[in-house]
Amino acid sequence: MELQFKRHRRLRQNAAIRNLVRETQLHPYDFIYPIFVTYGEKVRNEVPSMPGVFQLSLDELEKEIKEVVDLNIQAVILFGIPESKDEVGSGAYDDHGIVQEAIRLIKKLAPELIVIADTCLCEFTDHGHCGLVHEGKILNDPSLDLLARTAVSQARAGADIIAPSNMMDGFVAAIRYGLDQAGFTDVPIMSYAVKYASAFYGPFRDAAHSTPQFGDRKTYQMDPANAREALREAESDVAEGADLLIVKPAMAYMDIIQRVREQFNLPVVAYNVSGEYAMIKAAAQNGWIDEQKIVLEMLTGMKRAGADMIITYFAKDVAKWLQGRN
Template sequence: MKDLQFTRHRRLRNSVNMRALVRETHLHPEDFIYPIFIVEGEQKRNAVKSMPGVDQISLDYLNDEIQELVDLGIKSAMVFGVPAEKDAVGSQAYHDHGIVQKGIRQIKENFPDFVVIADTCLCQYTDHGHCGVIEDGKILNDPSLDLLARTAVSQAKAGADIIAPSNMMDGFVAAIRHGLDEGGFEDVPVMSYAVKYASAFYGPFRDAAHSSPQFGDRKTYQMDPANRLEALREAESDVEEGADFLIVKPALSYLDIMRDVKNTFNLPVVAYNVSGEYSMIKAAAQNGWVNEKEIVLEKLISMKRAGADLIVTYHAKDAARWLSDK
């Protein structure tokens, strides 16, 4: 056996500190963006049944929520609104006193250095649950762009640090960039949901945001999960239109797409670890089938390894606590 030639890879795995020394990919609390659902009213903390550990909260609980994130080392949150009223054109999305606008102003007044990312879409605000204007059962692209630009400008006026449009209308980045620039918000970046698939993993989010479509589906504007090259075309369009970040959503089933996007474009890539991915692990952990800490951290590191610079995740608070325990 002494003449046998082979490489001893295990030399670099033989202790905890050795493994840490050569570790290639790392997670940090500042990598995480925590989604927050804000509802109208007072003293409301509504548990989202399909997402254990996630609540809809009213504004009077918002400061405590942000303080907890700050204490954990998490530096940003993505704000979603659940309005009390909806209509055909989602007017509460771009109202100066809409629930998201109120939430943004409150956060920035009390935590000026905290990075507030505004989800910019219409589906939570329309009575039909689609991300645009409807006419004769069809989602109209171009009229929807005007409303999305108005929404982005109203969110920037409220103090949003980043605008994150999630609607997947053609030209949405160009329209929003133009609207922001015309409104004097040239320095507000756009975090585009550049690659957003028509996924079955979104179900629990629609429970949290009350955003299920009332008819049909979103397959005419969200991407076919079978398509890979289309993702690069979508991302390329957004880069040309002025996007500053590129989101890939969902994350876990599309790690190959994330790596393609990272290898192709020189912009920060954001993984959206979506609700279904979160809820499956929570359900399995509650049944004792998996070790929640280990599987969550493994899942998140896979997204960083695939090219994500940032991760939108409902696991953010738990993951930050676990990382601090290491």
């Protein structure tokens, strides 16, 4: 009796065949590169826990933007480190704040580059929380007005996309209303729709100086154990006017990326966060892994799970690898 079975290896025999049947492809257009901007001159401070990532003053930004454009990366997302902080995060919605000035400069240097503004208060408040605080409680509704003011100020400076990351209930509705009232009806909202209270954010908080001065963010960011809640959060943001949906973090939440992709027709963004970046960098520096192979496999997995685009600190490296600029 002759054995009958499928010969799946027929389509794996050589590199050309494997390339022809590959289902998921990475391209520089897939990536959004995060940039940290700060005050001062000639500031190029490497973040200790994020090798290769820098806090940049505006005069150092031109070189960075030139490299991003040269690598065919089409979008950056900005995070600001202000000169001073206060209890209401006024630097976030100051028309001459660090993020607003960086937006203007980038649009002057590279008008075609998509500039995404992270819209939150935590980097600008002296308590490090994403909303107003009263007697140790993070206030939801009073924070919405300041978040909307921040979004309008960023749009006025020239931001192409607003990316609110605060996780206050109703933040998309408040920001959409504020943008529309100010005449920015065409500015999309890339909502941090599904943002978990994750331990993977540690290096980012070093980079952005945004560690909470008391408590934690578990009353407004999501419990990592919950999946159905993610769909409720995303559904609310879609109803309130979100144009794109972020899932953050990515590596431990591939199932969430897939569920959001299956449930909603909006573009899905995976945020490959700072802790994910730092772990790979540390292991690679110790010679324990092949950084290039690991990163490409990880980002391919995010796309395979359903991400249309990926916010990643590896963006420049991957763009070089994909273009053979090792």
